[in-house]
Amino acid sequence: MMIIYVDPPPKLTVSQQALVVQVAKPAVERLWPGEIAKRCPNGPTLTWVNQKTVQKRYEKALADSGQKSTGVEMAAFTNGCSVTFSREEMSLTYACNMVVHELGHVSGQPHSQDKRSVMYEFGGKVPECQFKGNK
Numbered sequence: 231m232m233i234i235y236v237d238p239p240p241k242l243t244v245s246q247q248a249l250v251v252q253v254a255k256p257a258v259e260r261l262w263p264g265e266i267a268k269r270c271p272n273g274p275t276l277t278w279v280n281q282k283t284v285q286k287r288y289e290k291a292l293a294d295s296g297q298k299s300t301g302v303e304m305a306a307f308t309n310g311c312s313v314t315f316s317r318e319e320m321s322l323t324y325a326c327n328m329v330v331h332e333l334g335h336v337s338g339q340p341h342s343q344d345k346r347s348v349m350y351e352f353g354g355k356v357p358e359c360q361f362k363g364n365k
């Protein structure tokens with residue numbers, strides 16, 4: 231058995247993380263067929279950590295590329311084939327859409343100005359990510 235999570239106990243449990251990825255995958259394949267496999271032959275690496283760690287990784291990537299800190303709080307951060315998610319308390323629907331959005335970045339997608347697109351920066355959605363009683 232491998233223990234990955236050493237921070238405080240997850241709010242989004244490991245089984246919930248697996249569930250949202252399972253639901254998100256078909257949406258990713260529908261929207262950007264074959265892109266993940268092409269860009270990340272070994273599969274993307276998805277990691278859930280606490281919010282502070284997401285922020286730290288984001289700030290480090292900015293600094294490494296010579297950019298200034300934006301001060302924006304990030305719930306998720308994609309760097310190549312590696313995606314870091316915050317596991318702070320959130321609905322499964324929100325988490326699922328976040329996974330699709332970040333895998334969109336892994337697939338080479340930029341942000342969209344269209345509020346109906348899952349690549350909209352603030353809360354884009356796909357129909358696949360529907361969980362009962364969730365928003």
Ligand SMILES: [Zn+2]
Nearest residue numbers: 331335341351
């Ligand atoms: Zn984004």
